[in-house]
Amino acid sequence: MDQTKKTYYVSIANGEISQLSTASPWDFKIEATDEEIIQLREYFEQNYSSDWQGFLRAHVPYIEYHYDPTNDAIDATMQKIYKMMYELGDQDAKELIKSQNLISEISNKEH
Template sequence: MENDRKTYYIAVESGEISRSETSSTWSFKIMATDEEITELRSLFNQNYANEWKNFIRAHIPFVEYHHDNENNAIDEKLKTIYQAIHRLGDAQAKQHIEEMGILSEDPLA
């Protein structure tokens, strides 16, 4: 299975997954199988859908952030994305995510 892994470059902010190191600005380098990339792409797509829901909800001014389900969904999905990148990432990616302090004690949890 290790032989099936390919290098990918990830930009969390834009949801980009690229095989080219120079095609765009990226934040994390990972090694993943086709299946793992499909799962990561699905997480990014789910987060994008949540962001649209949040955009629509943002026009309802009386809902506070900490009572906003769409914001909670985005936060949880981003945490799941960072957990996946931590699991698949190179040493630098793992260190950066750990320094962000957004993961639970167990990065696979």
């Protein structure tokens, strides 16, 4: 597979990845290989699937949020997504992720 890095623009909320900065609003600018983009898309697809499971669970009133493994799965996948954004992102991405404490690994290393 091609290991050349290309510039991508990522929207976390929408799970969108584009090579055009003007195609839609974006949160992070990253440099990634085709393989890294495939992995990132898989993480977004996992969250989409988990989100639907959470939607269905929400209609069962006796299951509380903190006992819901679907939410834990989304949280774990978001950590993976933000870790990729930190590793592949530009300096602005790194600073935003650090300042917002979006991934625990960075926060813990600095304390």
